[in-house]
Amino acid sequence: QVQLVESGGGVVQPGTSLRLSCAASGFTFSQFGMHWVRQAPGKGLEAVAIVSYDGSIQSYVDSVKGRFTISRDNSKNTVYLQMNSLGPEDTAVYYCAKGFYDSGPWGQGTLVTVSS
Amino acid sequence: EVVMTQSPLSLPVTLGQPASISCRSSQSLVDSDGNTWLNWFQQRPGQSPRRLIYKVYYRDSGVPDRFSGSGSGTDFTLKISRVEAEDVGVYFCMQGTQWPKTFGQGTKLEIK
Numbered sequence: 288q289v290q291l292v293e294s295g296g297g298v299v300q301p302g303t304s305l306r307l308s309c310a311a312s313g314f315t316f317s318q319f320g321m322h323w324v325r326q327a328p329g330k331g332l333e334a335v336a337i338v339s340y341d342g343s344i345q346s347y348v349d350s351v352k353g354r355f356t357i358s359r360d361n362s363k364n365t366v367y368l369q370m371n372s373l374g375p376e377d378t379a380v381y382y383c384a385k386g387f388y389d390s391g392p393w394g395q396g397t398l399v400t401v402s403s
Numbered sequence: 404e405v406v407m408t409q410s411p412l413s414l415p416v417t418l419g420q421p422a423s424i425s426c427r428s429s430q431s432l433v434d435s436d437g438n439t440w441l442n443w444f445q446q447r448p449g450q451s452p453r454r455l456i457y458k459v460y461y462r463d464s465g466v467p468d469r470f471s472g473s474g475s476g477t478d479f480t481l482k483i484s485r486v487e488a489e490d491v492g493v494y495f496c497m498q499g500t501q502w503p504k505t506f507g508q509g510t511k512l513e514i515k
Contacts, residue, residue: 322504332452332495334504348503382451388440388499391454391463 289313289392291383296397299373307368307397309383317341317361320387323368325379326396333379336368339387350376373401405430405498409507415515422483424510426496431476433500440499443472443481446509447492455494456481488514 295307309321322337336357337346345357356369366383380396406429416422432439443456454463456472459479469484483490491514496507 324504331508332497332506334502334506337502337504346502380451386499388434388438389457390442390497390499390504391444391457393452393454396451 289385291385291392291394293381293383293394293397296381296399298400298402300403301374301401303373304369304371305373305399307370307381307383307399309366309368309394311364311366311383311385314385316364319385320344321357321359321366322384322386322390323357323366324382324384324390324393325377325399326382327376327379330379334390335381337387338366370399373399375401377401404503405432405501405505407496407498407505407507409494409496409510412508412510414510414512416483416486416512417515418488419485422486422490422512424481424494424496424512426474426479426481426507428477428479428498430501432498433476438500439475441472441474441479442497442499443470444495444497445490445492446495447489450492452495483512486512486514 290312292310320339324334338357354372359366378401382393382396384390384393408427410425441459444452446452455466460472471482493509
């Protein structure tokens, strides 16, 4: 079955960078778009970045444009989220999810805490 | 961006009774190919969201058949025919037709 495992979260100081990874299995990774969704503590859900099946299309929500970069390595069945210039507002659990127009399933998430 | 509006935000339900959650979008979710990318998710306390329904009414594998989705255009509904204790949690609708994907505020289902 489809499995998505996120890693790379942690506690970082404002202004620093972090790279999240999501290892996928159980489906033909290179045929599907992927995206990242975050959930701030006690808050709702926000889709932050999306990449097409071949990596040629990336899109971002306005709040992360210019700071976050989504990429993928189809040879490693992995999607990445490079996060730069992190601020307290980026504190959240980050989930990776399968799909371009569709969404699901999701991974278990990785917690990113931005705090001084 | 497409605004998703759920109601109610709080839903106390007696065990064995039905429950219904509404989700309305600010724009039609039908894409140029005729697909409607509307999903429903369940988030149990302390867990990550789990997709229940995709493309309005298709149930995910392993989802009990007491869950059903319906609707079209801008108006969608998630129904639980008979609520069980394990259904406690927050339910979200999500549209994927237009980027950015957007979510409803969430409906907290609790047992009365």
